[in-house]
Amino acid sequence: MNSVDLAEDQRLLLLEDYGIVDTPPEPEFERITTLARRLFDVEVAFVGLITRDRQWLKSVQGMDLRETPRDISFCSHAVRSKNLLIVPDAAEDDRFAANPLVTGPPEIRFYAAAPLINKTGACLGTLCILDRKPRTLSETEIQTLQDLAAVVMDAMELRLAQRQLEEQGLRNTNSLTGSIFATLPGRVAVIDAEGTIVAVNRGWNEKTRGGRSLSPGPGVGANYLESYWNATREGSLEAATVLAGIKSVLSGVSNEFVTEYSSSDRQGDGWYKLMAQSLGVTKGALVSQIDITDRRAANAEARRLRAELAHVTRVTLLGELTASIAHELNQPLAAILSNAQAAQRFLAMNPPDLEEVRAILRDIVTDDQRAGAVIRGLRAMLTKEKPKFEVLDLNQVITDVLRVVRAEVVTHRAELVLKLPDTLPAVHGNRGQLQQVLLNLIMNALDAMDGRRKRGRITVRAAAHSPEEVEVEVADCGMGIKPDHLPSLFDAFFTTKKKGMGMGLPICRSILETHGGRISAYNNADKGATFCFTLPSIQ
Amino acid sequence: MTPPLNPMTPPLDQTMPPPDPDPLILVVDDDDSVRRGVARLLRSAGYRTEMFDSAGAFLRRARPDEPTCLILDVQLPDLTGMELQERMARSSSFLPIVFITGHGDIPMSVRAMKAGAVDFLSKPFNDSDLLEAIERALRKSRKYRASIVCRHETFRRLASLTPREREVLDRVVQGMLNKQIADELGTVEKTIKVHRRRVMDKMGVSSVAELVRMIERAAYALSE
Numbered sequence: 001m002n003s004v005d006l007a008e009d010q011r012l013l014l015l016e017d018y019g020i021v022d023t024p025p026e027p028e029f030e031r032i033t034t035l036a037r038r039l040f041d042v043e044v045a046f047v048g049l050i051t052r053d054r055q056w057l058k059s060v061q062g063m064d065l066r067e068t069p070r071d072i073s074f075c076s077h078a079v080r081s082k083n084l085l086i087v088p089d090a091a092e093d094d095r096f097a098a099n100p101l102v103t104g105p106p107e108i109r110f111y112a113a114a115p116l117i118n119k120t121g122a123c124l125g126t127l128c129i130l131d132r133k134p135r136t137l138s139e140t141e142i143q144t145l146q147d148l149a150a151v152v153m154d155a156m157e158l159r160l161a162q163r164q165l166e167e168q169g170l171r172n173t174n175s176l177t178g179s180i181f182a183t184l185p186g187r188v189a190v191i192d193a194e195g196t197i198v199a200v201n202r203g204w205n206e207k208t209r210g211g212r213s214l215s216p217g218p219g220v221g222a223n224y225l226e227s228y229w230n231a232t233r234e235g236s237l238e239a240a241t242v243l244a245g246i247k248s249v250l251s252g253v254s255n256e257f258v259t260e261y262s263s264s265d266r267q268g269d270g271w272y273k274l275m276a277q278s279l280g281v282t283k284g285a286l287v288s289q290i291d292i293t294d295r296r297a298a299n300a301e302a303r304r305l306r307a308e309l310a311h312v313t314r315v316t317l318l319g320e321l322t323a324s325i326a327h328e329l330n331q332p333l334a335a336i337l338s339n340a341q342a343a344q345r346f347l348a349m350n351p352p353d354l355e356e357v358r359a360i361l362r363d364i365v366t367d368d369q370r371a372g373a374v375i376r377g378l379r380a381m382l383t384k385e386k387p388k389f390e391v392l393d394l395n396q397v398i399t400d401v402l403r404v405v406r407a408e409v410v411t412h413r414a415e416l417v418l419k420l421p422d423t424l425p426a427v428h429g430n431r432g433q434l435q436q437v438l439l440n441l442i443m444n445a446l447d448a449m450d451g452r453r454k455r456g457r458i459t460v461r462a463a464a465h466s467p468e469e470v471e472v473e474v475a476d477c478g479m480g481i482k483p484d485h486l487p488s489l490f491d492a493f494f495t496t497k498k499k500g501m502g503m504g505l506p507i508c509r510s511i512l513e514t515h516g517g518r519i520s521a522y523n524n525a526d527k528g529a530t531f532c533f534t535l536p537s538i539q
Numbered sequence: 540m541t542p543p544l545n546p547m548t549p550p551l552d553q554t555m556p557p558p559d560p561d562p563l564i565l566v567v568d569d570d571d572s573v574r575r576g577v578a579r580l581l582r583s584a585g586y587r588t589e590m591f592d593s594a595g596a597f598l599r600r601a602r603p604d605e606p607t608c609l610i611l612d613v614q615l616p617d618l619t620g621m622e623l624q625e626r627m628a629r630s631s632s633f634l635p636i637v638f639i640t641g642h643g644d645i646p647m648s649v650r651a652m653k654a655g656a657v658d659f660l661s662k663p664f665n666d667s668d669l670l671e672a673i674e675r676a677l678r679k680s681r682k683y684r685a686s687i688v689c690r691h692e693t694f695r696r697l698a699s700l701t702p703r704e705r706e707v708l709d710r711v712v713q714g715m716l717n718k719q720i721a722d723e724l725g726t727v728e729k730t731i732k733v734h735r736r737r738v739m740d741k742m743g744v745s746s747v748a749e750l751v752r753m754i755e756r757a758a759y760a761l762s763e
Contacts, residue, residue, distance in 0.1 A: 327614070327641030331570045334639075334662030338576030341666035345583035360579060367572045407641065410614050 011122045012052055018124070018160050021049055021056050028155040029059035032127070036148055037061045040141060042129040044106065047116070047152050049125035050079045063106055063130075072099055075126040078113040082123045084146060087111040089134035110135045112142075114149035118157065127152050186290035193250055193283040195225035224287060238262065242274055249276040249285045260292065271296045306514075307387055310507050314381050314436045317443065317504070324408035328374045332367035339364050377403050380432035381439075387430040391538060394424050394462055394470055397431060401438045402460070412446045414456035425464050425537035433511045434535075437519075440504045441474040441531045448478030448529065469517070469534045477528035481521060489521055508533070548696065548743035559684070560605040562677045567591045567623070568612035568639070573662065577610065577639075577669075584670055594618035602632050606684060608657075608676035610669075613640040613647065621647070624654055633683050635676035639664065686756065693757040696742050704741070707734040712751055 015021065029047050037045035046060035055073040057066050070076055074096065078085040090096040090108050101108050110133065113126035127149040137145065181188065181201055188201040197220050204219060225246060231239030238261040245257035257276040262269055270293045277286045318325070339360045346353040346360070377400035398420065409416045442458060449456030454477075461473040481489065490509045505519075512519045517535040524530055564586045568574050574590050581588045591597040594615050613620040620638055627634060638651050638659045648659035657679060658672035700708060703724075710720045717735065721728045744750045 323642040323644075330641045330662040331573055334641075334664065335570070335572035335576035337663040338573070338580040338666065338669075342576070342579035342583040345580075345666075349583075356579065356583070363572065363575055367576075370572070407614065410616060415616070 011124070014118070014120065014122050015049060015051065015124050018156055019163060020058060020156060020159065021051055023058075025059055026159070028159070029152065030061075032148060032152055032155070033059045033061045036127065036129055036145070039144060039148075040112075040129045040137075042110070042131045042135075044128075044130040046128050046130075047125065048073070048075050048128055049116075050076055055125075058125075065106070068101070072101060074099070074101070074108070074111050075113050075128060078115050078126050079123045082115050082117060082121075084115070084142065085111070085113045085126075086137060086142070088136050092134075106130070107132050109133050112137055112145060114145045116149055116153045116156070118153060124153075124156070184288060186288050188286065188288040189224055190279070190286055191224045191246075191250070191284055195223045195246070195250065197222055197224050198284065245274075246276045246285065246287060249278050250283075252278065254278075260296075269293070306510055310433060310436065310511060313504065313507050314432065314439075317436065317439055318378065318381060318404075320443070321404060321408055321439075324406070324411070325374070325378065325404055327407035328403060329371055332371040332374075335367045336364050336371075339367070373400075374403055377401070377435070381435050383432060387433060389428055389430050391426050392429050392431055392434065394427055394434075394472060394535070395420050397434050398438060398460060398462060398472070400431075401435050401442070405439060405442050408443070409446065409458065412450065412456065414446060414449055414458060416442075417457060417459045419459060419461040421463060424462055424470055425467070425539070427470055427515075427535045427537055429515045429535060430511075434515070437508045437511055437533065438472070438474070440508050444504065444531070445474055445476035445478065445528075448476050448480075450478075452478065464537060467539060468536060470537045471532060471534045473530055473532045475524060475528060475530040477524075477526075480523045480527060481529045483523075486521065490519070548741055550743050550745075550749075559681060561587055562606040562608070562680070563603050564588045564608050564610060564673060565591065565597065565600075565603070565634075566610045567594060567597045567615065567620075568610075569593060569614075569616050570612070573612070573639075580666055580669065581673075584666075586673070594620075594623045597623070598626075603634075606677050606680040607634055608673045608680065609634045609636045610673070611636050611638055613638055613644075613651075621651060621654070624651065624656065628654065633680075635679040635683075637669070637672045637676055639669075689753075690757045693742075693753055699741050700738060704734050704738050707731060708738045708742075708750075711735060711738065711747060712754055714747075 033045040033047060037043075042062075044060070044062040046063070047058045048055045049058060050070060050073070052070070054070050055068050055075055060066065074085070074087070074090075077095070087093050087096060088110060090099065090102040090111055096102050096108075096111070099108075108130050110131040111128070113128045115123045116125045116127065117123050127145065129145065181190075181199070184201045185203060187204050189197045189204065190199040191197055200219055225243060228239045228243040228246070232243055242259060242261060245259055248254045249257050255278045258273070260271060260273045262271050270291060273290045273292045275288050277288075279285055343357045343360045346356045380400075398418070402416065402418065406416070438460075442460070445458045446456070449458075457477050459473070459475045461475070462470065464470050490505045509519050512533050512535070515535055517533055519531065519533040521529060521531045564581050566574060566577050566581075566588060568577070568590075569592050571592075574592065578588050578590055589600070591600070594617050597609075611620040611623060615623070618626070620636075620640075624636055635657045636651075636655070637657050638648070639662055640647070640659070641662050651659050657676040658668075660668055660672065697705070697708075706724060707720060710723065715723070717728045717731045721731045724731070739745065739750065742750055742753065744753060
């Protein structure tokens with residue numbers, strides 16, 4: 001009948017949902033059949049599930065059989081009736097007397113089955129007890145058998161619920177990682193141990209703004225490393241580096257590899273950041289590639305602007321020193337002119353005083369060199385070329401600055417005390433920028449001491465307290481730094497001066513940072529403040 | 540005509556001071572090169588020079604007695620040139636100054652000139668400018684020396700007057716007539732005439748106008 005068949009179809013689908021048929025034995029069910037066999041003192045106890053064409057045993061005690069064809073199974077009767085079925089002696093029962101399970105092994109005589117009915121009322125199978133000798137069940141035993149069948153059903157429900165939860169979780173995890181992977185920026189690929197591309201993200205086929213396509217082009221199935229192999233064979237050192245890096249991750253030598261490299265194609269030069277991350281036990285790697293051309297260009301632009309700003313403030317600073325610089329140049333020039341004109345007179349004498357003229361010429365040479373040194377000291381600060389880093393002697397840098405600032409110190413009625421060791425470890429840096437820092441600190445020190453009645457004193461000290469760095473201090477005996485100004489001292493646009501942009505110290509800090517050094521300030525115990533900066537020394 | 544009681548005192552103009560000793564140029568500059576250069580230039584022009592590297596070193600030197608010019612750097616480590624100028628003015632020691640400066644600063648030069656500087660030269664300067672300024676300074680110095688000699692002579696002559704003659708002189712210089720002076724001093728006009736004659740002789744002047752000028756010059760020299 002159709003209606004029956006429909007109910008049977010639904011029952012079969014339901015059974016399929018439980019996903020229990022053809023699964024290995026599980027302790028929950030073993031425990032129940034063992035218990036049933038012992039409780040009823042029977043030879044065989046099992047949990048049987050009726051599929052379309054067979055009876056499959058989830059758990060069985062006392063028999064090797066795991067399944068039987070459905071048409072010879074006793075249980076299909078119970079399943080069909082959804083009722084408890086008790087056959088005290090099968091040989092005496094017309095329904096089963098001819099059953100091969102009765103006539104042959106296991107030669108069943110006694111059979112009792114309690115249906116496994118789930119909450120929708122469908123019967124999925126039975127809990128069965130069998131014996132080779134006829135017997136009956138008391139009312140209590142019947143009740144116990146039915147209770148045990150209910151326990152089996154509970155175990156099946158619990159099992160189903162757990163399975164559903166796990167599936168849900170798995171599905172969630174998979175979809176989460178999947179969408180993260182898909183939406184990763186740049187071009188991301190999962191590659192196996194040989195470099196074959198297993199999966200790619202959505203960005204794989206996108207082009208960058210400039211129309212630049214990120215290499216490598218091929219998609220899933222192609223070898224990720226191939227384009228790098230080709231470029232390496234063409235002699236690209238960068239491709240070789242990338243290749244070696246990815247291979248070290250694939251072979252498990254390192255866990256990750258990160259590099260930035262440039263690559264030229266028809267569209268122009270591009271910069272890329274490549275990261276390869278080991279996938280661990282799975283073997284293979286996640287390789288991502290991001291176009292950082294714009295970022296690098298922005299960084300380069302920022303560096304250029306910083307250098308520009310430093311140059312502008314340096315020139316401004318020197319502008320404030322024009323009088324002092326003029327003075328430093330005019331002194332030797334005055335000496336040269338006076339000497340030269342004196343020489344003309346000595347030569348015009350009769351007889352000419354050649355001894356004087358010789359002495360004059362010696363002095364002129366010295367004075368000319370002195371003027372030249374002032375110019376040389378300034379040139380590094382005035383140059384607008386790309387900052388050149390070179391090996392520098394800080395003693396020399398300091399001396400050059402003092403030559404420029406000397407007259408300014410005298411104008412401020414101050415004196416400058418220099419405490420330099422005979423030799424200092426060399427540093428790597430840009431002469432003009434470091435001179436700017438010193439000049440800035442000395443000018444600040446002079447400003448800090450203005451308006452004092454006592455004669456100001458600036459102490460410039462340099463020392464190498466450790467083999468790693470050289471330290472330079474500029475100490476004044478001025479008004480010191482207000483404690484609440486200390487934290488913002490190096491912030492841009494922070495100034496306490498009437499005419500000042502507040503760019504001096506921030507630029508000093510920026511310069512020192514690009515030199516791998518640092519700058520700090522503190523108030524002296526007695527009076528005034530000390531600015532101290534360090535630079536890494538070349539060992 | 541009453542014969543003079545004293546041999547005639549010569550007029551002041553004719554009492555020539557002793558011939559000037561060689562002029563002396565003092566140079567104060569803290570820059571060795573500049574000092575050496577200027578010293579050579581001055582030597583080549585035939586001047587005697589003395590060099591000082593600070594205001595302090597200069598101030599420790601005794602005031603020169605000969606015609607002197609001071610060449611002063613504006614920017615000295617201990618005192619500025621201006622401060623040194625002010626200090627000398629206060630101690631009323633007169634020394635004509637030629638300022639030299641490494642960075643010409645107009646307000647500063649105006650201030651220095653107002654305070655009596657002879658010149659204000661920016662380094663580097665031409666020898667002719669410096670030597671010309673020095674000559675002007677030395678003329679000033681010689682004139683001052685001469686005025687000092689006149690003043691000393693005037694005071695010497697004033698000191699030779701009797702108290703009575705001094706009383707008469709004071710009133711003559713104020714422009715009083717003999718009769719008025721006689722009335723005031725309680726004597727007769729004739730006696731005053733005799734005193735007046737003696738005063739004119741002792742002071743070496745032949746007119747009241749000359750006497751007044753002589754006294755004024757002495758007073759002016761004092762104030763300079």
